[in-house]
Amino acid sequence: MPEQSEESARERILGAAEELFAEAGFDATPTSRIAERAGVPKGLVHYYFKRKPDLLEALVERLPDERIAxxxxxxxxxxxxxxxxxxxxxxxxxxxxxxxxxxxxxxxxxxxxxxxxxxxxxxxxxxxxxxxxxxxxxxxxxxxxxxxxxxxxxxxxxxxxxxxxxxxxxxxxxxxxxxxxxxxxxxxxxx
Known part of the structure; x- marks a missing residue:
């Protein structure tokens, strides 16, 4: 898989997870709904994120850098x-x-x-x-x-x-x- 499409799929998965977790909560959101919203196969969600909590950890990394000189x-x-x-x-x-x-x-x-x-x-x-x-x-x-x-x-x-x-x-x-x-x-x- 080309690196650009891999990054695009990963970002779509994270974007979908963020939206769905915000709408329904983490526990009420199955990975199948995340895959559906991201437009990717469910297996690709598990390829990038072995466990569902790994999605939350990746979302933490998406927070903007709050440091100011x-x-x-x-x-x-x-x-x-x-x-x-x-x-x-x-x-x-x-x-x-x-x-x-x-x-x-x-x-x-x-x-x-x-x-x-x-x-x-x-x-x-x-x-x-x-x-x-x-x-x-x-x-x-x-x-x-x-x-x-x-x-x-x-x-x-x-x-x-x-x-x-x-x-x-x-x-x-x-x-x-x-x-x-x-x-x-x-x-x-x-x-």
Whole structure:
């Protein structure tokens, strides 16, 4: 089989799996329906993905790379504006995978490999937030405060992206929250 048609069939299978898992859920979607939707023989699904959970793991790899260069978002001396820029850039990247992201967070409860992959992504976002805060105002805040703030913001972003962003009534902006977080960091450690 030529490499281009192999890649095309694999991508069609992944696209069909993503659509069907989103519609009916992982457990309620047989591989025969995935093959039918992708327009390929059922055996080809098993050729590329030995087990059905392998499809979920491959879908994790389709999530966009959420990493953003720190120097692109940091405003020297301004944690709030730096965080606004970072969140805006992350939102743009993560918007490209809203259905896929929601689907994977839903399936993470029953598929450890998906949960592990999503945890790695979450940890990268925490590290990126921490890096932006420290670069914006080096040495002005306690390490423990930066770590806590980075974890809280990453948690809010993850929640927003996996759940709230799919609710038409949910507010998308985080300006007030980011300003509050930056103000708390600037105020110094709480005793």
């Amino acid at each position: 720190t120097e692109q978002v940091v405003v020297a001396g301004d944690i709030a504006e730096s965080l606004h820029r970072l969140v805006d850039d992350l939102d743009r990247k993560l918007d490209a995978s809203a259905v896929l992201s929601h689907l994977l967070w839903r399936e993470a409860d029953t598929h450890p490999a998906v949960l592990e992959a999503l945890q790695v992504r979450f940890d990268r976002i925490v590290a990126q937030i921490r890096e932006v805060m420290v670069a914006a105002v080096p040495g002005c805040v306690e390490r423990a405060d930066v770590d806590s703030a980075a974890f809280l913001l990453a948690s809010a972003l993850s929640y927003r992206h996996s759940v709230a962003r799919h609710d038409d009534d949910a507010p998308l902006g985080m300006r007030r929250e980011l300003d509050f977080l930056a103000g708390a960091l600037a105020a110094g450690p709480m005793v």
